Amino acid sequence: MTYPKSKILKKLTTPHLVIRHHQASDFEQYVEAENYSSKDLIQWFGWVNKERGYNSREEIQEYFSYLDSINTADKPRQLHFFIFNKESNSYMGTLIFFRIDWDIPYFYFSYWLDSRHHSNGYMSEAVNAVSRLCFSVYGAKRVQISASITNPKSLSIPKRLNFALEGELKNYAMNLQENVATNSLMYACYSEGVLPSLECDWELCK
Amino acid sequence: MLKLEFANNKQPIVSITTPRIKLATPNIASAAKVLDAVLASVDDIYPWLPWATKNLTIEDMQNYIKFFEKCHNSEKPSNLFFDVWSVEGEKYLGNVYFGEIDWRIPSFNIGYWLDSRRCGHGYMTEAVNALAHVVCKHFKAHRLAILTSEDNLSAKSIPERLNFQLEASFMNHHLNYRTKQLSSTLVYSCIDAESLPQVDYTYEV
Numbered sequence: 136m137t138y139p140k141s142k143i144l145k146k147l148t149t150p151h152l153v154i155r156h157h158q159a160s161d162f163e164q165y166v167e168a169e170n171y172s173s174k175d176l177i178q179w180f181g182w183v184n185k186e187r188g189y190n191s192r193e194e195i196q197e198y199f200s201y202l203d204s205i206n207t208a209d210k211p212r213q214l215h216f217f218i219f220n221k222e223s224n225s226y227m228g229t230l231i232f233f234r235i236d237w238d239i240p241y242f243y244f245s246y247w248l249d250s251r252h253h254s255n256g257y258m259s260e261a262v263n264a265v266s267r268l269c270f271s272v273y274g275a276k277r278v279q280i281s282a283s284i285t286n287p288k289s290l291s292i293p294k295r296l297n298f299a300l301e302g303e304l305k306n307y308a309m310n311l312q313e314n315v316a317t318n319s320l321m322y323a324c325y326s327e328g329v330l331p332s333l334e335c336d337w338e339l340c341k
Numbered sequence: 342m343l344k345l346e347f348a349n350n351k352q353p354i355v356s357i358t359t360p361r362i363k364l365a366t367p368n369i370a371s372a373a374k375v376l377d378a379v380l381a382s383v384d385d386i387y388p389w390l391p392w393a394t395k396n397l398t399i400e401d402m403q404n405y406i407k408f409f410e411k412c413h414n415s416e417k418p419s420n421l422f423f424d425v426w427s428v429e430g431e432k433y434l435g436n437v438y439f440g441e442i443d444w445r446i447p448s449f450n451i452g453y454w455l456d457s458r459r460c461g462h463g464y465m466t467e468a469v470n471a472l473a474h475v476v477c478k479h480f481k482a483h484r485l486a487i488l489t490s491e492d493n494l495s496a497k498s499i500p501e502r503l504n505f506q507l508e509a510s511f512m513n514h515h516l517n518y519r520t521k522q523l524s525s526t527l528v529y530s531c532i533d534a535e536s537l538p539q540v541d542y543t544y545e546v
Contacts (some may be wrong), residue, residue, distance in 0.1 A: 316446045
């Protein structure tokens with residue numbers, strides 16, 4: 136299976152969120168949110184500039200160019216979705232498929248949320264909605280999330296969504312802040328039936 | 342939690358020798374022997390490694406080997422490949438390789454295929470064992486992982502014989518390219534060379 140041009144997501148709407156691919160006009164608020172959250176992000180994500188402690192505008196511009204290139208590929212290895220507050224329309228975080236195998240297909244999720252919006256259930260809502268999109272539109276047989284055993288906030292999301300725990304992977308994740316390897320838990324979901332109910336609507340590019 | 346020491350010793354591994362086999366970096370001069378081995382093994386390999394088809398040509402093999410050579414010459418490659426030969430260097434046996442290398446941990450996924458005509462002698466077990474010992478010692482690896490389909494009996498016997506621990510089963514994670522059936526992926530890992538069986542080896546960098 137490939138990423139069907141007729142099925143590229145235009146907009147996914149849930150009770151609290153709007154989820155879509157990036158646009159050039161998101162740049163300013165993205166920079167503001169990423170820089171604000173950088174001390175949380177730098178613990179887990181190798182793409183945050185370690186020496187400076189946050190990414191420059193130029194580095195983020197490169198990231199936007201990278202996003203422009205992947206969303207139009209036939210079998211993108213990655214896809215990134217921006218998450219917005221439905222009422223205020225403000226950018227809140229990114230849900231990343233950082234590895235996709237279109238032959239199965241399966242989708243490996245990663246995510247980060249602006250530190251100011253933690254603990255409101257927004258990311259659980261986003262992962263729930265995007266998982267449904269993967270099963271219904273892209274024929275997913277599997278979506279998976281792994282997180283370090285030292286990252287309880289991240290682990291709480293697959294747990295809340297009734298993903299199955301498949302095992303503990305030793306020395307699998309890096310805590311970049313402390314420079315230690317940690318074990319990770321792998322969670323997966325094989326059908327939308329187990330997900331907590333959620334109203335969501337999607338529009339696809341025609 | 343494991344506090345990391347960075348491996349400061351990162352010269353590429355050139356060869357590893359055990360009592361019965363020799364692992365060497367791929368060489369374009371061997372393309373014909375590699376092609377012969379692949380073509381004799383397509384029935385066994387293709388279901389799991391879809392590049393292995395009857396239509397492969399010598400040019401295809403040469404292009405693959407050029408890529409393999411490039412990996413050995415890059416600073417932090419994601420993949421590294423080693424050809425497996427009989428110890429006197431005459432018979433080409435197969436290939437063992439690292440994928441998804443994370444140099445920060447460092448962690449290595451190990452994959453392999455063997456010429457179907459050479460199966461059943463424990464050559465690949467010996468090759469993976471020696472490579473696992475060397476990568477732990479030379480690169481200070483803190484995680485080695487082998488991922489195989491639960492249906493690939495000969496592949497999964499290797500981590501089992503080498504005392505790797507089964508740490509997870511990923512449902513709907515593996516595709517058999519011939520039957521188009523999905524299966525679970527078994528994840529085996531080794532985090533300490535002490536748990537590996539003993540094997541006599543020497544290596545060159």
